[in-house]
Amino acid sequence: MEAERVLVIGVGRIGAVTAVGLAHLLHDVTGVDTNAGRVEELQAGRLREAEPGLRAALRSALRLRRLRFAQGVAPAGFDFAFLCVDTPPLPGGEPDLRQLFAAAEFAAQTVRTGGIVVTRSTVPPGTGDRLEAALRAAGRGDLSVVHVPEFLREGRAWEDFREPDRIVIGARDAARAERVARLFAGISAPVYCCDRVTAELAKYAANAFLATTVSFANEMADLAARLGADPEMLFETLRADRRIGREAYLGPGLGFGGHCLPKDTAALEYVAATQGLPLHQLRATIQVNRERVGRAVAWLEETLGGLDGRCIALLGLAFKPGTDDLRESRSLALAAELTLRGAEVRGYDPLVRAAAGVHCPGTLPAAIEGADALVVAHRTEWVRAIDPADAAKLMARHAVFDAPGGIDHRAWTAAGFVTNRCLRAPVAAADGADR
Numbered sequence: 001m002e003a004e005r006v007l008v009i010g011v012g013r014i015g016a017v018t019a020v021g022l023a024h025l026l027h028d029v030t031g032v033d034t035n036a037g038r039v040e041e042l043q044a045g046r047l048r049e050a051e052p053g054l055r056a057a058l059r060s061a062l063r064l065r066r067l068r069f070a071q072g073v074a075p076a077g078f079d080f081a082f083l084c085v086d087t088p089p090l091p092g093g094e095p096d097l098r099q100l101f102a103a104a105e106f107a108a109q110t111v112r113t114g115g116i117v118v119t120r121s122t123v124p125p126g127t128g129d130r131l132e133a134a135l136r137a138a139g140r141g142d143l144s145v146v147h148v149p150e151f152l153r154e155g156r157a158w159e160d161f162r163e164p165d166r167i168v169i170g171a172r173d174a175a176r177a178e179r180v181a182r183l184f185a186g187i188s189a190p191v192y193c194c195d196r197v198t199a200e201l202a203k204y205a206a207n208a209f210l211a212t213t214v215s216f217a218n219e220m221a222d223l224a225a226r227l228g229a230d231p232e233m234l235f236e237t238l239r240a241d242r243r244i245g246r247e248a249y250l251g252p253g254l255g256f257g258g259h260c261l262p263k264d265t266a267a268l269e270y271v272a273a274t275q276g277l278p279l280h281q282l283r284a285t286i287q288v289n290r291e292r293v294g295r296a297v298a299w300l301e302e303t304l305g306g307l308d309g310r311c312i313a314l315l316g317l318a319f320k321p322g323t324d325d326l327r328e329s330r331s332l333a334l335a336a337e338l339t340l341r342g343a344e345v346r347g348y349d350p351l352v353r354a355a356a357g358v359h360c361p362g363t364l365p366a367a368i369e370g371a372d373a374l375v376v377a378h379r380t381e382w383v384r385a386i387d388p389a390d391a392a393k394l395m396a397r398h399a400v401f402d403a404p405g406g407i408d409h410r411a412w413t414a415a416g417f418v419t420n421r422c423l424r425a426p427v428a429a430a431d432g433a434d435r
């Protein structure tokens with residue numbers, strides 16, 4: 001495989017993984033970022049985010065001089081530029097593409113004649129055409145834009161870069177797609193080459209589908225609770241269906257958060273609206289998600305007889321377990337709602353040291369001591385390991401709202417806690433007869 005000179009523009013969460021990954025595929029990679037501190041950190045082999053395996057891979061690529069980070073680079077020195085900047089939502093859901101166009105401008109100065117600009121950021125369908133027009137206007141009609149969406153999961157980013165389920169390459173023609181596919185030749189995964197709009201839509205469709213499963217699961221969990229059914233078993237039976245799958249996002253919780261699902265569902269809804277095609281199902285998915293935090297607040301308010309002056313301990317602060325990313329975390333949305341109603345909110349998460357609006361005393365016992373209620377936001381081992389009898393001794397009142405169904409409700413009930421899991425028997429048949 002031929003080593004290519006690759007420039008990665010924007011080395012945040014996605015760009016850092018891309019840069020390290022391409023260096024491990026034996027390319028000669030330079031990462032640039034407008035954030036000088038980030039460049040300095042990465043060049044020193046330091047990585048803030050909790051991504052198993054990535055720091056070691058970063059350090060070995062730096063040591064082997066296949067990778068470096070800088071703020072400025074020589075003009076026309078690269079065969080490829082990967083744009084990995086953010087595409088955050090504007091208030092109406094429309095993605096803000098200003099960082100992307102600024103990055104493309106930088107690519108226009110730094111990519112050699114006939115080179116390729118790869119968009120790795122999540123972009124609305126049609127963005128590749130707009131970028132090529134901007135490059136033409138900048139006198140770089142020789143450059144072409146290829147879209148290679150990133151599907152990795154935070155917390156498993158390094159694993160997902162090396163072993164993705166698929167690589168999607170959206171290009172104007174097969175020759176350009178093939179050039180980009182060769183960059184990833186060291187990865188064994190199915191490669192789907194398609195037109196650019198299909199690749200751009202593929203990322204939004206994937207995230208809309210995942211978000212829909214989350215909202216579907218939350219509604220099913222609510223119904224199961226009303227009927228006295230066992231949601232654990234319910235979701236287990238669904239995951240066993242090969243048409244659904246073992247890793248499906250099926251399980252109750254505070255809803256989907258993070259940097260991708262909320263912004264990408266909003267963007268897709270916006271894109272569809274610009275086409276005069278409302279996506280009713282997606283709208284419902286978003287609506288169900290919005291209501292999750294309110295349900296938790298209502299339960300706490302009713303159980304504690306009001307929230308003013310109450311102390312709530314929030315277990316799990318990041319947008320999901322296994323990451324330190326707080327962006328669009330539903331836990332933090334809940335914390336904001338509780339604070340608004342006069343409650344004091346303390347938090348604990350082993351991967352998070354500080355979070356806006358939440359007092360983080362640093363240890364689990366300190367977070368729950370004197371609390372009136374616990375909110376379990378993450379389904380994870382350290383939460384399961386809490387002994388309810390120990391928690392009962394530390395707390396002022398004994399209530400626990402378990403959003404993801406991650407604790408043993410019988411044990412907590414036995415320790416004197418009121419929980420949100422209904423432990424009554426299943427509803428009787430309509431005629432009252434045993435069947």
Ligand SMILES: NC(=O)c1ccc[n+]([C@@H]2O[C@H](COP(=O)([O-])OP(=O)(O)OC[C@H]3O[C@@H](n4cnc5c(N)ncnc54)[C@H](O)[C@@H]3O)[C@@H](O)[C@H]2O)c1
Pocket residue numbers: 009010011012013014015032033034035038084085086087099102103106120121122123150151152153154259260
């Ligand atoms: N986070 C995820 O799990 C994930 C997964 C798949 C796709 N994506 C997509 O990847 C994109 C990036 O997401 P992220 O989480 O890495 O964002 P991020 O904010 O962590 O990183 C973006 C980086 O780009 C830098 N930057 C901004 N403008 C620049 C410019 N003109 N030149 C150079 N650097 C510039 C910023 O300083 C920042 O370090 C988004 O479109 C996102 O939707 C994210």
